[in-house]
Amino acid sequence: MKITLKDIARELEVSISTVSKALKNSEEISRDTKEKVQAFAKLYNYKPNNIAISLKNKRTKNIGVVIPDIVHHFFTTVIRGIEKYANARGYNVIVCLSEESFDKEVINMEMLANGSIDGFIMSLSSETQQKADYNHLKEVTEQGIPVVLFDRITNEIDCDKVIIDDELGAYMATKRLIDEGRKKIALITTDDYLSVSKARTMGYRKALIESGLGVDESRILKLSSMEMDEERIKDFFETQKVDAVLCVNEIFAVYSMRLAQEKGLKIPEDISFIGFTDGFLSKYAYPSLTVVAQHGEKMGEISAQMLIDKVEGEKEEEETFQTKTLEPTLVIRDSIFH
Amino acid sequence: MKITLKDIARELEVSISTVSKALKNSEEISRDTKEKVQAFAKLYNYKPNNIAISLKNKRTKNIGVVIPDIVHHFFTTVIRGIEKYANARGYNVIVCLSEESFDKEVINMEMLANGSIDGFIMSLSSETQQKADYNHLKEVTEQGIPVVLFDRITNEIDCDKVIIDDELGAYMATKRLIDEGRKKIALITTDDYLSVSKARTMGYRKALIESGLGVDESRILKLSSMEMDEERIKDFFETQKVDAVLCVNEIFAVYSMRLAQEKGLKIPEDISFIGFTDGFLSKYAYPSLTVVAQHGEKMGEISAQMLIDKVEGEKEEEETFQTKTLEPTLVIRDSIFH
DNA sequence: TATCAACACGAAACCGTTTTCGTTTCATAT
DNA sequence: ATATGAAACGAAAACGGTTTCGTGTTGATA
Structure with a gap:
């Protein structure tokens, strides 16, 4: 079913090298032979074997x-x-x-x-x-x-x-919340070993310090993985009174928004939210979520x-x-x- | 940097075949030689080249x-x-x-x-x-x-x-809405050439007909692609008064829910929604979305x-x-x- | 001492290409 | 008649393995 150079060579009674060259339109081969070979190849739908080429070229x-x-x-x-x-x-x-x-x-x-x-x-x-x-x-x-x-x-x-400049992203977002008049801005993130979370946390801190609000460590929630830990987020909102939340992904943010809504808070009147990642969740959440797009x-x-x-x-x-x-x-x- | 059988053979002054067999622990090769070869291979971190093996085995x-x-x-x-x-x-x-x-x-x-x-x-x-x-x-x-x-x-x-049995899925969903007491159930789907949309539409029709409610064609909205056509969905909800909506994906459903909410409707008191696909959107939507899971x-x-x-x-x-x-x-x- | 099997290994084909380096043939120039 | 060169093609190596089929050596057996 799959035809090879060898098959073409056998049928046309030429050598494999000739076939190979003919198919590449080499100057070495006569018009006659080239046409014969190319016609035959087309007829039987010859396609070179990628694996063989990879082996030869050392490129896959x-x-x-x-x-x-x-x-x-x-x-x-x-x-x-x-x-x-x-x-x-x-x-x-x-x-x-x-x-x-x-x-x-x-x-x-x-x-x-x-x-x-x-x-x-x-x-x-x-x-x-x-x-x-x-x-x-x-x-x-x-x-x-x-x-x-x-x-x-x-x-x-x-x-x-x-x-992406994660620090800048978090900084921009936090700055925006501050400019809006928010004073108690929480951060929901993951452990610092994740390079991106670390950078985002730094941006958050930087914005708070620059604006003179200062960082309240109790307003930073570190979850152990990117997966949702619903209980800890719930607990966090039970104990914290905040007026804005920055989250390192959209899932944390959307889930947090829901908790806030269930507590009767109005978004953004009572509390604002910003997440990271511009995905379907952010776009179709209710209310739709402001995010730091990562492109x-x-x-x-x-x-x-x-x-x-x-x-x-x-x-x-x-x-x-x-x-x-x-x-x-x-x-x-x-x-x-x- | 990358070592081959040939390299090992040369260094150890044996043939390539011997090396190959030794590494496969062949009975043909003496304990001595096998140990020598295997030790050398381990030392220089020999790993067979997948491409060569693919070519030989005709299996990638x-x-x-x-x-x-x-x-x-x-x-x-x-x-x-x-x-x-x-x-x-x-x-x-x-x-x-x-x-x-x-x-x-x-x-x-x-x-x-x-x-x-x-x-x-x-x-x-x-x-x-x-x-x-x-x-x-x-x-x-x-x-x-x-x-x-x-x-x-x-x-x-x-x-x-x-x-998956798409017809059954839509049937189950529609049935559930009917059992809930819904009378005017809309369907938001895509053109019928998509095999899944066609099947889902059939399940929807079947449930309506079986229950005696009958199918009102004006309650079926066919969008031309899987992408969101916000305008057409808006128009649809302007003209249609329905008390439940079945959507062939979660994006349509979540977006529709939002439109309903913006019109002041309560979910599920005034109107119910069911979508297809059990993704993040459904899980974290507010309210969370009932869906037909596709596994x-x-x-x-x-x-x-x-x-x-x-x-x-x-x-x-x-x-x-x-x-x-x-x-x-x-x-x-x-x-x-x- | 001749025979034979087991043992340990190597040569070579093969997978399907590409590419270099001949080799043959024939026409042209000398 | 001979040297030269181009044109057209083939042989063979190479990529990195696997596998079949020898083959030389050894030791045991008849």
């Missing part, structure tokens, strides 16, 4: 994407960006999920590193950031496989990186571009890595005054 | 997933299910997005069909279902590449299929299992295909009485 035209999760909007938009850009340049995208697990991240990388891909685009699992163990990344880069880290990155590894699709595109450029680029003597920082944007919606 | 251990979109919750859960199951069996997942475009679907399949993957798992793009042109699928199956179709399927192609992750797992079983199975003389139908589940939340 596949890029490996290793991310913690796929059901969160931010990561899906990044994948979409990667996929679009990569496809346009003839690359396929192999997606592996670490599910926030260090071991899975390691296993996935090892699976892919043995020839399956030309380079990695990844965002670290929370467990990896917690353990701060990056040997699997080191091994890969030392093998000469290019890596681009996005969003959840580490400075321990020398490679290209793409992030995931753009991040994906840029990551893919940086990776492919490196993959296809000549090996320079002096390896040079860059970190691209995207500007976050505040998407104003009904959960704050405007 | 990759499966191609072609889906219309990735930002919708249902598809991401399916991918997650596929990924989990496939990974456990040593397969990687190559994700391609058709973005609801026929051409992209064709191009992606052709890219992958030339040796990159052992089989396909796919859900048809809306454009493909609209054109009803399935030649790209036929070509692939005729080449002997196994295909599993899920959710958006067609009967034109002989292959394994996994779906995407399960669908993904089953699809992957069917595909891999077929890929690894002996070629039977008589090809036999099955269609697995999953039962939808009603997830009761606050958008209806309970």
